[in-house]
Amino acid sequence: MATPTSTTAPVKPPTDAAQEEQTSALQDDGRERAAAKVSVRDLDFFYGRAQALHKISLDVSSQIVMAFIGPSGCGKSTFLRTLNRMNDTIPGTRVEGSVQIDGQDVYAPGTDVVELRRRVGMVFQKSNPFPKSIFDNVAYGLRINKLTSGKSELNDRVEEALTNAALWPEVKDRLKASALSLSGGQQQRLCIARALAVRPEVILMDEPASALDPMATQKIEELIVELKRQFTIIIVTHNMQQAARVSDKTAFFWLGKLVEVNSTERMFTNPNEKLTEDYITGRFG
Amino acid sequence: MQNLQPNIPTPATTHGASARAWNWRRTFAPTGNTGDTVFRLALFGAAFFLMLVVLVMIGAMAVNSLPSLRQFGFGFLTSRVWSPISGDFGALPFIYGTIVSSLLALLISVPLSLGIAIFLVEQAPRGVARPVGFLVELLAAIPSVVYGLWGIFVLAPFLREWIEPFLARWFGWLPLFRGNVTGIGLFTGGIILAIMITPIITAVVRDVLAAVPVSQREAALALGATKWETTRVVLNNGAPGIAGAIILGLGRAIGETMAVTMVIGNRAQISASLFEPAYTIASVLANEFTEATGELYLSALIELGLILFLVTFTVNGAARLLVWSVAHRAGGGAVGRA
Numbered sequence: 001m002a003t004p005t006s007t008t009a010p011v012k013p014p015t016d017a018a019q020e021e022q023t024s025a026l027q028d029d030g031r032e033r034a035a036a037k038v039s040v041r042d043l044d045f046f047y048g049r050a051q052a053l054h055k056i057s058l059d060v061s062s063q064i065v066m067a068f069i070g071p072s073g074c075g076k077s078t079f080l081r082t083l084n085r086m087n088d089t090i091p092g093t094r095v096e097g098s099v100q101i102d103g104q105d106v107y108a109p110g111t112d113v114v115e116l117r118r119r120v121g122m123v124f125q126k127s128n129p130f131p132k133s134i135f136d137n138v139a140y141g142l143r144i145n146k147l148t149s150g151k152s153e154l155n156d157r158v159e160e161a162l163t164n165a166a167l168w169p170e171v172k173d174r175l176k177a178s179a180l181s182l183s184g185g186q187q188q189r190l191c192i193a194r195a196l197a198v199r200p201e202v203i204l205m206d207e208p209a210s211a212l213d214p215m216a217t218q219k220i221e222e223l224i225v226e227l228k229r230q231f232t233i234i235i236v237t238h239n240m241q242q243a244a245r246v247s248d249k250t251a252f253f254w255l256g257k258l259v260e261v262n263s264t265e266r267m268f269t270n271p272n273e274k275l276t277e278d279y280i281t282g283r284f285g
Numbered sequence: 286m287q288n289l290q291p292n293i294p295t296p297a298t299t300h301g302a303s304a305r306a307w308n309w310r311r312t313f314a315p316t317g318n319t320g321d322t323v324f325r326l327a328l329f330g331a332a333f334f335l336m337l338v339v340l341v342m343i344g345a346m347a348v349n350s351l352p353s354l355r356q357f358g359f360g361f362l363t364s365r366v367w368s369p370i371s372g373d374f375g376a377l378p379f380i381y382g383t384i385v386s387s388l389l390a391l392l393i394s395v396p397l398s399l400g401i402a403i404f405l406v407e408q409a410p411r412g413v414a415r416p417v418g419f420l421v422e423l424l425a426a427i428p429s430v431v432y433g434l435w436g437i438f439v440l441a442p443f444l445r446e447w448i449e450p451f452l453a454r455w456f457g458w459l460p461l462f463r464g465n466v467t468g469i470g471l472f473t474g475g476i477i478l479a480i481m482i483t484p485i486i487t488a489v490v491r492d493v494l495a496a497v498p499v500s501q502r503e504a505a506l507a508l509g510a511t512k513w514e515t516t517r518v519v520l521n522n523g524a525p526g527i528a529g530a531i532i533l534g535l536g537r538a539i540g541e542t543m544a545v546t547m548v549i550g551n552r553a554q555i556s557a558s559l560f561e562p563a564y565t566i567a568s569v570l571a572n573e574f575t576e577a578t579g580e581l582y583l584s585a586l587i588e589l590g591l592i593l594f595l596v597t598f599t600v601n602g603a604a605r606l607l608v609w610s611v612a613h614r615a616g617g618g619a620v621g622r623a
Contacts, residue, residue, distance in 0.1 A: 084507065086506065089503070091411065117507055130518060132521070144505075144511075
């Protein structure tokens, strides 16, 4: 399923020496990398000739919320989209470096992109429900991936997903209504439910609340905190308060580079880098 | 600023309008600006002119077809006889020929057009999509008489030598594919129509699909959809627009005259076989108008014109309804809402 536009780093043999060399940027050993849910090493990304990401290395462990912050155009959304190979759809893009999910190289030539995207779900900035009923929206991923073996199981999984997305009470009496009849906040939670329904392991969220009002935003944030019990969540946000509220770890991107990764508490009180502090305290950006 | 003042609608002017006498000023000069008034009157005039043309056309055809209407009544629609010599005129063979050739054209053209459009939008690399898209538009601009010539000299012999014998041999058990293999008849007419409407349907469907937001494709892909499943989401989004494109093609097929006339055989008969010659309304009008001598003959032809007009009118109306209902059932497709 590899596309001609993306190249991959040669797959290195899984020896300790090779692993150590590869991970030297983070000064951790091979065992830690294998333990991480998502593990990225020396990732470069190009739109044509323009390099959007420079040597990004980052680990995300299981069942946490990781927030990406940084000014517009710093590459955080681009980086997020490299994790489920969503950038493959954009002509003329190129990836170098390695992304592993559960130790499997995402950009290896034999990777099944369809399977990868089922395991790594995504919620977009602007809610994008299909022009179908509420039920059919949530059932879509289950149906195309043939994840259920009967009508009642399908119903159960849809209910489970809508419950997890905190939308069930509001829609349970009108599952056949058009998804487009929901409010903006409800539509976004429907999109989250749709992503949850296929039980992904990692959920990528690209500014999921940026188009919503404060009440709807609060609901989404509560939801994210709730969801991290089951899923690994990576969220891109422009809103630093939001990052502080929902995430366990925060990564700060600037001009296509990863400046700092730290626990969220430390990041917002006493960051290691001067640049991070300047950005967070609003001295630029 | 004073020009803005009358522009603000008050309850009295919007809701109480029926209670008061019609005021030309409110309709034609709501802003009170002379230039605006002239502009508005000109636009009203243009729209009114269009309505006038349609009404005059219907009126003229209705009046001129009166002798035929009086003579044959509803029997005109059901009679299979068309005999200028004995003065018997019936429209059924022409209605049959028009409908069957158009439906045959759609049957062939719709899958082909959808395939090309999907390829151009979803699969083709940009270096291929551009020139092929340009070719499609070029095909739509070829005059129909050229299609007709090509139909006589290339398509008809090809069908006679290769396709029709094949169909007759393997599907001859169907009445549709029995009879003389001549290359001139309903079958060839339907195929030439299919070739003519394919560029139109393709071009419109391509624009409809291209207008489906990327976010819809990404939503499907992010859930683990394959290319085919993503394409289905795109088609679902564009369904109203696609329906519109098909109707547009059907309208063209029904009204197409020259190319069909050249290959359909022009015999007023109804035969189960697609290989037999047939006749369409548009073709008989083009062929026989100049030789229509008697008043009854001429008015029968004009009545055929009226029927053609009503058929296209009905098809377009049905199309609007279809597009509207698809759009509403789907909860509003992202594009192509009528």
